[in-house]
Amino acid sequence: MHLELVMIAVLIGGILLGYPVSFTIAGVATAFAILGWTAGSFDLSLLGALGQRVFGLLTNDVLIAIPLFVFMGVVLEKSRIAEDLLETMGRLFGGLRGGLGVSVVLVGALLAASTGIVGATVIAMGMIALPTMLRSGYDPRLASGLVCTAGTLGQIIPPSTLLIILSDVISNAYQQAQFAQGKFTIETISVGQVFASALIPGLLLVGLYILYILGRAALFPADAPPVAQLDERPSRAAIFATLAPPLLLIVAVLGSILGGIATPTEAASVGAVGAILMAGLRLGVPRRTILAATAALFVLAVAAGAVPVRLQRLDAGTVDWVLGGVYAALALTGFWAIAVSLRRGLAQGVLTAALTSTMAVTAMIFATILTASVFSLVFVGLGGDETIADILGAMPGGPMGALVFSMAIVFVLGFFLDFVEISVIVLPLIAPVLITMGHDPIWLAVLFAINLQTSFLTPPFGFSLFYLRGAAPKEITTGQIYAGVVPFIGLQILGVAIIWAFPGIALWLQALLY
Incomplete structure (x- = not known):
């Protein structure tokens, strides 16, 4: 009897019955691990690899981008x-x-x-x-x-x-x-x-x-x-005012990834900050504040990449300190607008709702991935591969x-x-x-x-x-x-x-x- 195929059928049946997905996956995996062990077709020592799998999941640089992209989308939606x-x-x-x-x-x-x-x-x-x-x-x-x-x-x-x-x-x-x-x-x-x-x-x-x-x-x-x-x-002005913010956000996020400027996680961070600024503009933060912050952060990203400054070095000269001061001023300009946008979002309930939704979606995704790792380990142990x-x-x-x-x-x-x-x-x-x-x-x-x-x-x-x-x-x-x-x-x-x-x-x- 192919326990691995029965395992998949039981999993689908459990999900269709309406049980929580993550618990169903983990429960079916555990049950078939014990069943396979009693039948002599599964080695329980394989479950010792679960700790390593969990650690690998939680330290996966690729998956870290998920909550940031989810937050970006939820903020824009809210x-x-x-x-x-x-x-x-x-x-x-x-x-x-x-x-x-x-x-x-x-x-x-x-x-x-x-x-x-x-x-x-x-x-x-x-x-x-x-x-x-x-x-x-x-x-x-x-x-x-x-x-x-x-x-x-x-x-x-x-x-x-x-x-x-x-x-x-x-x-x-x-x-x-x-x-x-x-x-x-x-x-x-x-x-x-x-x-x-x-x-x-x-x-x-x-x-x-x-x-x-x-x-x-x-x-x-x-x-x-x-x-x-x-x-x-x-009017053209109305079209530009409506389309420019999301298009700029798209270019900043996708352009930085496809251009090799930033990793997906870094680009997701850029997207989250951009979404906060766009939401702030929509919630009443003065346009000049948002535009000044956007320009400052853009100049900071380009300049710091082209002319990096390391003030901790012993040979840092006057030019380095001047550039460091300029970079700090640009960063403070951006941080000020972000703080004002976050405060406005918190006051109007947008930020709280966005964080709650982000946590719920992220928890669902990672719980499913984590329990699926348990399932695949048992499935492979039963000879499913x-x-x-x-x-x-x-x-x-x-x-x-x-x-x-x-x-x-x-x-x-x-x-x-x-x-x-x-x-x-x-x-x-x-x-x-x-x-x-x-x-x-x-x-x-x-x-x-x-x-x-x-x-x-x-x-x-x-x-x-x-x-x-x-x-x-x-x-x-x-x-x-x-x-x-x-x-x-x-x-x-x-x-x-x-x-x-x-x-x-x-x-x-x-x-x-x-």
């Missing part, structure tokens, strides 16, 4: 910056047939690149954009599907929690595959490479969504009519057949499991085998990322569907939400097929930068 974006983009494109739908997709892409929080994006657009589309005569199914799908872009467009987790999982799998091949010089995969490889595919999905909306509006004009009574188009390798090796079609089977398994599991659970339980089991078969690890990361993004849309447990159900007007039924996402699930599959047929879409930018 400060209601999404409302300004939706209002401005709606007025800009609403006069076109299908224009409101296009504006929702574009705002979803902007929020994805600046927040990366699916729930926040879906809820914000469900409360603001969805009623507007319904009043304008949009088909309820199309409007619901648009909001759900645009919100999921935060999983494929960097910076994304999913991409950070995937980069760690795929990097570990890549190292395992190299060890299995007898290589002594081990290569790794960085978060920056995964971010770079996912950027163009994410924009490809944005393009597919927009083409679908415009095509459907042309074929079925009643489904996506232009806004009948539209306020005057926003060999079983998975045998199953994939027996697939007709060789490496491509094994990849098709793996993608299908992940897609089906997405109907029932969360992306974190799939990423840290299933992918570590199949990714090393697929890489050993010759598949490019970065290309695999992008394919799996889009597949896992789709899990937010697939009923009955798609999280994006649940988020919208809670925020949608009463006249929107659950059936309309489910029906609305079906075409977009098809577009997701089309996106995977395009990247499968043309791997350069995912590999070109990261090869250019790295």
